[in-house]
Amino acid sequence: VDIKQGKIVSMRLCVGSRDPMEEVAQAVVLAGKGIEGDRHNLNEDGTKSKRQILLMDRETLSRFQLDDGVIRENITVEGLELSSLTDGDRVSVGSEVVLQITGECEPCSRMDEIRQGLQVELKGQRGMLAYAESGGTISVGDSITVSVGDSITVI
Secondary structure, eight states: OEEEEEEEEEEEEOOSSSSOOEEESEEEEETTTEETTOGGGSOTTSOOOTTSEEEEEHHHHHHTTOOTTTTOOSEEEESOOGGGOOTTOEEEETTTEEEEEEEEOOOOTTHHHHSTTHHHHTTTOSOEEEEEEEOEEEETTOEEEEEETOOOOOO
């Protein structure tokens, strides 16, 4: 099993679909729901959302000359290329939280509001969506570890 590690460099909550993201130094992850206070923690009909948490790496953001949070990710990491992850991979964050990758985030038309053509440029590189398998508190500076090959069937 190949182990890859990085760290959280910034975090933010999406409180409303068009509202500015709220930057936080610490967040509570709720098992089966996502980040407390984030609008993606449940689908509108109350069912489990596969897009609870959006993870993005700073290395990819830098390649596109984008700042942390511009593409509306919840967690920005450094030292871990997220595009190498696949559905079902498990990601450990800090000492308690385990996230399960549910797939890549498709760039939407809102990316072109940031910069014309960005939606197409970011194809396959807009970060990874994850489901909160186990909860706890996470903080900026926490390690984020992936055991590649330690994957399970996607929910």
